[in-house]
Amino acid sequence: MAVDAGRFRELFGSFPTSVSIVTTLDQAGEPRGFTCNAVSAVSVNPPLLLVCVDKGSRSLPALEHSGAFVVHVLADGGQDASERFAGKAADKFAGHTWRPSAVAGGAPVLSGIALGHAECTVVQRVEAGDHWILIGRVEAAEVFSRRPLLYHRRAYSVWEAAAELAGTRG
Secondary structure: OOOOHHHHHHHHHOOOEEOEEEEEEOOOOOEEEEEEOOEEEEEOOOOEEEEEEEOOOOOHHHHHHHOEEEEEEEEOOOHHHHHHHHOOOOOOOOOOOOEEOOOOOOOEEOHHHEEEEEEEEEEEEEEEOOEEEEEEEEEEEEEOOOOEEEEEOOEEEEOHHHHHHHHHHO
């Protein structure tokens, strides 16, 4: 017996996960982006990661056109951005400072809200049910000493243990 969509969402919603924003540029050079919790490392050599994109995403045509994206793993304080990018706001980038990626087709880099980011070029697309899996080669990356934002059972939180560990490395 197949698991229904509600139970599937409940199952995966029960696992704490990082929160990411994926950004790119559309055909007109306008920034586009969406909140994504389906991000994973794939390979170290070469450095590859994947993001899963709903086939109905308004950012998908921009990703297909540009062939490049930036994944931002959000830090503490990124909840408002996560909610904005998860919605259908006309200008999701309002109030956010960003710079164009030199290696990911000019895709927006939002360093101010990130625990880290990976600037990627698409090397493979895989159709998977109602999503596309985009595999990106990491062309550049940066990591910051911040507390990670987590999402668990429809609520945001911060991993306090990570903040304590970051303080001991300083």
